[in-house]
Amino acid sequence: MEVGLDIKFFQRERRKKEEGGVLIHQLYIVLHVTTARGERGKCEMAPLKYLEQEYPILDSNFQNFCATHGIFSEEDLLLHDLHVLVAFAEQQSTSERLKQGITQVLSIIDGQHQPWLNGMELLEDAQLNKHVLSTGCEGIDLLLQGGLRMGQLTELVGASSSGKTQLELNLRSQIQKGDCQVQLLIVDSMSSLVTPILGGGGSQGHALMTSAGFLLKKLAHEHNLVVLVTNHTVGGEGGISKPALGESWKSIPHVRLRLSHDQGSSIYNVSVFKHPSMASGKAARFTIYD
Amino acid sequence: MEKVVGSPREWIDRNESAKTMLARVLTARPLLLLPPLHRVPLRVGNVVELVGTSPSAKTHILIQAAVSCVLPKEWNGVHYGGLDRLFCLNVLGSLKKIDQEHMDFDLWNNDTKKSPTYDEELYSLCMRRFLFIRCYDSFQFLATLKTLHYRIRKEQELHGISVHILMIDSIGAFHWIDRASTFMPLGATNRKTPSLQTVSETVVQEIRKLLLLHPMLVIATKATIFGDRYSMETKRNLGKLDTSNSRSMSSTSLQLPYREYMPSVWQMILSFEPMTMIARSIFQNGCSHHRVLWINLLSKRPVSSWSHELREDLVCSLGSFLISNMMPIKST
Numbered sequence: 208m209e210v211g212l213d214i215k216f217f218q219r220e221r222r223k224k225e226e227g228g229v230l231i232h233q234l235y236i237v238l239h240v241t242t243a244r245g246e247r248g249k250c251e252m253a254p255l256k257y258l259e260q261e262y263p264i265l266d267s268n269f270q271n272f273c274a275t276h277g278i279f280s281e282e283d284l285l286l287h288d289l290h291v292l293v294a295f296a297e298q299q300s301t302s303e304r305l306k307q308g309i310t311q312v313l314s315i316i317d318g319q320h321q322p323w324l325n326g327m328e329l330l331e332d333a334q335l336n337k338h339v340l341s342t343g344c345e346g347i348d349l350l351l352q353g354g355l356r357m358g359q360l361t362e363l364v365g366a367s368s369s370g371k372t373q374l375e376l377n378l379r380s381q382i383q384k385g386d387c388q389v390q391l392l393i394v395d396s397m398s399s400l401v402t403p404i405l406g407g408g409g410s411q412g413h414a415l416m417t418s419a420g421f422l423l424k425k426l427a428h429e430h431n432l433v434v435l436v437t438n439h440t441v442g443g444e445g446g447i448s449k450p451a452l453g454e455s456w457k458s459i460p461h462v463r464l465r466l467s468h469d470q471g472s473s474i475y476n477v478s479v480f481k482h483p484s485m486a487s488g489k490a491a492r493f494t495i496y497d
Numbered sequence: 498m499e500k501v502v503g504s505p506r507e508w509i510d511r512n513e514s515a516k517t518m519l520a521r522v523l524t525a526r527p528l529l530l531l532p533p534l535h536r537v538p539l540r541v542g543n544v545v546e547l548v549g550t551s552p553s554a555k556t557h558i559l560i561q562a563a564v565s566c567v568l569p570k571e572w573n574g575v576h577y578g579g580l581d582r583l584f585c586l587n588v589l590g591s592l593k594k595i596d597q598e599h600m601d602f603d604l605w606n607n608d609t610k611k612s613p614t615y616d617e618e619l620y621s622l623c624m625r626r627f628l629f630i631r632c633y634d635s636f637q638f639l640a641t642l643k644t645l646h647y648r649i650r651k652e653q654e655l656h657g658i659s660v661h662i663l664m665i666d667s668i669g670a671f672h673w674i675d676r677a678s679t680f681m682p683l684g685a686t687n688r689k690t691p692s693l694q695t696v697s698e699t700v701v702q703e704i705r706k707l708l709l710l711h712p713m714l715v716i717a718t719k720a721t722i723f724g725d726r727y728s729m730e731t732k733r734n735l736g737k738l739d740t741s742n743s744r745s746m747s748s749t750s751l752q753l754p755y756r757e758y759m760p761s762v763w764q765m766i767l768s769f770e771p772m773t774m775i776a777r778s779i780f781q782n783g784c785s786h787h788r789v790l791w792i793n794l795l796s797k798r799p800v801s802s803w804s805h806e807l808r809e810d811l812v813c814s815l816g817s818f819l820i821s822n823m824m825p826i827k828s829t
Contacts, residue, residue, distance in 0.1 A: 277689060285640060286695050317647075319637060320638075323629070325627060326624030326627035329627075414678075417670075428631075480552075481551060
């Protein structure tokens with residue numbers, strides 16, 4: 208259902224920007240299908256009448272009562288004040304049954320969100336599942352305290368020919384062969400997919416960009432993957448180049464690294480823009496041999 | 498809730514003395530000292546917002562507050578000085594390695610208090626007091642808020658202590674997605690269409706109800722998403738703030754480097770103006786650190802209604818602290 212809706216408002220954008228549009232469309236559909244397969248508690252916002260089969264207390268009387276308050280589906284329930292609804296239910300003749308229905312609906316809502324975890328469970332998950340993947344370059348590994356961590360979204364920012372693709376090749380060679388689990392997901396490059404739809408004054412472009420970012424992070428967490436995206440640079444104030452994709456994208460990746468390359472040599476510079484456990488500005492140099 | 502009074506005399510008579518009132522309020526709504534924001538008068542029942550571009554140590558402050566919250570005042574004779582309460586963290590979007598940092602923090606706390614061994618029991622007790630949930634869209638967030646009351650009640654029965662702090666990281670995460678959602682309005686006209694406005698109103702409503710039932714401090718972080726057009730101005734102001742070293746300054750030229758994008762219904766629930774964090778990397782002793790300045794506008798006072806110039810004095814308090822390697826925070 209969600210996929211259908213997104214194709215709809217995506218097609219409006221497509222009239223303006225043909226090529227790039229198709230690519231982001233496909234990326235978004237792929238990401239969504241992948242998450243749907245791995246999901247446990249599905250949050251499908253069904254209309255109330257479909258819930259009647261599973262929960263007979265939500266009968267037609269309940270549905271009519273809800274309809275008088277403008278509630279036809281689970282989404283509407285989430286936007287409504289349930290205490291006010293209970294107060295209205297008290298005035299009805301079938302108040303007991305209606306209140307039981309509301310309680311049932313509340314427990315359905317309780318299944319709509321992710322499970323609560325406490326600190327110990329989080330720690331266990333981190334120690335068992337979220338290992339570190341070495342990049343194959345000593346300099347970067349030292350900088351990042353071991354390499355890229357599973358469950359995190361890492362962004363590589365750099366102008367063209369600054370070593371991004373070489374780093375990805377290095378990373379791919381680090382994957383252990385024969386292991387059936389997917390360990391690495393690379394999107395090269397995020398900026399060329401997203402930039403064509405960002406303009407135009409509407410908010411659909413930014414919405415798709417942030418949704419794609421959240422889906423990537425969700426995939427990283429649930430399937431214990433290292434997710435790597437690349438970004439290019441644009442001119443900023445005073446001629447200093449800054450990462451593309453704008454301000455909204457800045458807070459989405461967990462780790463942001465800046466790559467640059469001295470002309471003609473095989474020495475690359477990497478510096479940290481953002482990292483959850485170190486100050487930004489730390490830098491290192493590394494060499495990539497062909 | 499006013500009771501009917503029998504005579505005018507009864508209405509004039511006082512309900513309680515100032516002493517009893519203060520005693521009641523200070524126990525029901527205690528002040529919370531959370532380093533490094535210990536200069537700000539945070540009380541249980543307040544809703545606070547921390548704003549900053551990314552990265553500006555906002556989440557780091559949350560973790561620091563989390564650790565102070567879950568540590569007990571005293572354990573095995575060692576004084577930790579914590580708040581000894583439960584802590585709820587609501588992450589919108591996704592999480593940034595919180596558990597690793599948490600563990601490091603607790604270990605650090607153990608070291609500085611000079612305790613000889615790493616206390617496993619205390620550690621697991623504190624970690625279990627830290628409650629955490631992720632939300633991937635606004636509807637999941639709303640579902641969490643609606644069922645939070647029951648969850649908190651369950652946890653309070655389990656642990657025997659109440660929740661003191663609820664943190665939302667970050668509140669503007671779904672802003673673009675909500676803005677762009679254009680659902681076809683079907684059926685009845687009294688149906689609410691999910692839009693940025695309705696979602697924000699419902700969020701605010703749920704938080705208000707929650708605060709009535711479970712008084713706690715709500716801290717929300719917010720990332721700036723409308724670019725820093727004032728960045729040059731900010732850099733100059735940062736220089737001024739650093740050197741002036743005064744606790745309060747009135748400056749009409751102090752422009753905040755971001756544009757407010759949350760709907761007004763959210764801004765109304767805040768107890769203070771949003772606190773802005775501005776972080777800069779500095780190099781000291783061969784390591785890079787983050788120097789973070791926070792600015793809190795406390796009040797706006799119009800100077801005089803008689804004068805022809807309408808000048809408003811912005812009184813703000815500010816402080817700065819240093820984060821080295823994301824571990825100990827030294828307040829300056």
